[in-house]
Amino acid sequence: MLFDYLLRLADNGLVLAQRLGEWVGRAPVLEEDIASTNVGLDLLGQARLWLAYACEIDTGDAPPVRTEDRLAYYRDAGEFRNLLLVEQPNGNYADTIARQYLFDQWHVLLLAALTASCDARIAAIAAKAVKEARYHVERSADWVIRLGDGSAESHARMQDAMDALWMYTGEMFAVDATERALVDAGIAADAQALQSPWIEAVRAVLSEATLAMPRDDWMQGVHARGGKQGRHTEHLSRLLAEMQILPRSYPDAIW
């Protein structure tokens, strides 16, 4: 159960870092190329900390050798536990920024809550990661404002991006049986409690950006599940194909 929760934490960073890495060499401006990859690097570093902890959890049915690399490179899409939001394609830069902002704003709240976990290892990783996440959300919020309150074209694209990604945000606040048990044990953060501060923060940024709050749809509320249970959109398999091909084709490769 704890193993599964740690994968949820790790896979968000791992998958989003891979997406951000896709911008290397082709972001709209050099500064953003550097920024995207720096954010990705932080997220990848955080993912490694979560995965390293996951490797130490005895799940009873563990394969004999469990390492960070094995977890990253040899699981198929159905075994990944990341949010559907982070696996969505990069699209245009407004799509990338909208995805980043919606995630960052949630990530900061989640990590801040996890610093109070009674699991000392989780609290320590969260305390480290939340400082980085706070910096990330400043940048992504800035860009939402800059594009939303920019030209007619950038405004329209930013609004489209928010509207299109909004349905994937419901999952961030859904607490299933796995999470509920860990919340009750004082280990996990209560994701449901993050929803109103998140909405409040998003509303403030979108308002500053002259953007309209997107409308909830069927994936919010009772149907809000998917990635955390291993049911993904078609995009994750393709992302993993690219991310995993080297170690799967050349299992002995060292780099």
Added chain:
Amino acid sequence: MQGDTRTMSPPHAGNDDAMASVWRALGSIVDPEIPVVSIVELGIVRNVARAGREWVITLTPTYSGCPATRVIEADVRAAVARIVEGPLRIVTALSPPWSTDWVAPEARRKLADAGIAPPGSGNRPASETRPLLFRRAAVKCPNCGSLRTEELSRFGSTACKSQYRCLDCREPFDYFKPH
């Protein structure tokens, strides 16, 4: 972690002398990405201790994904192995998380001399933490000392830096992000 323990060769005199020379050796290791300041001055070395014959050195990463972490560990191993004998263990401490508050005053001066604005020279007041474009507080230009500078990008050439530009001398420069 693989290969964490190894045995050193040359013997050394008293414990306190050994401790002092280990700290000196660590103080001579520069950060691989900012080679003007040492890992001790940056606050990366948190503790040096002895448990029996074993030396235990506690390091903390600056940023979670900092690619210099592995190089720093290798440098520490090499430097300490030259000074003392006995097995060496490197412990990674995440808590409390690294902060630029730990960067020594001397290191701040060295950073500025190297053209990198030291951390905290442009902290925003806490009241200004809501996202507002183009409203970062002034960071002092390390070249001409002007406070009329502007942020070019939140991120720079390494995980710990952002990019600024001076509006007076027109020079771009790195700012060591307060963290």
